[in-house]
Amino acid sequence: MRANENVMIVDDEIVLVPYREEHVAKYHEWMSSEELRELTASEPLSLEEEYDMQKKWQIDEDKLTFIICAYQKPAHETTAGRLHVQEQSQLTMIGDVNLFLKGAPDEDEFEVEIEIMIAVLR
Structure with missing residues (x-):
C-alpha cells in the first residue's frame, strides 16, 4: 500500500482513500457479518487482529487498498478531483477496493x- 498511501481519488459520487487506522473499527464492524465474510472469503478477526492487518497492508509493496466513501460533490464545485479538508470528515465509508500487483509494471507479465x-448500500 506504500504506492497509494497519499493518494485520494475523487469522483462526483465516491472518493477512494487509503485504508488507514481510523477506518479499522468500521471495517471490523462490516466484517463481523458472516454473510460478508463468506462473500469475500474472509476469516473472522478480532479488532486487535484487524488493526495488525491494517498495519501490515500499509507497508505491503504488492497490494493497494482503498476505502470507498460515498460523496456528494457540492453543486458549486467545478474542479474535479479535489476535496477540501473539511469535506473529508463528512465522507461515509461504504466499502473497499483491493488491488493485488503481480510482477513489476515495466514487465510484460505484469x-x-x-x-x-x-x-453498505445507499
Whole structure:
C-alpha cells in the first residue's frame, strides 16, 4: 500500500482513500457479518487482529487498498478531483477496493487483480 498511501481519488459520487487506522473499527464492524465474510472469503478477526492487518497492508509493496466513501460533490464545485479538508470528515465509508500487483509494471507479465466490496448500500 506504500504506492497509494497519499493518494485520494475523487469522483462526483465516491472518493477512494487509503485504508488507514481510523477506518479499522468500521471495517471490523462490516466484517463481523458472516454473510460478508463468506462473500469475500474472509476469516473472522478480532479488532486487535484487524488493526495488525491494517498495519501490515500499509507497508505491503504488492497490494493497494482503498476505502470507498460515498460523496456528494457540492453543486458549486467545478474542479474535479479535489476535496477540501473539511469535506473529508463528512465522507461515509461504504466499502473497499483491493488491488493485488503481480510482477513489476515495466514487465510484460505484469498483472493486477482487483477486488471490490460494497458493504453498505445507499
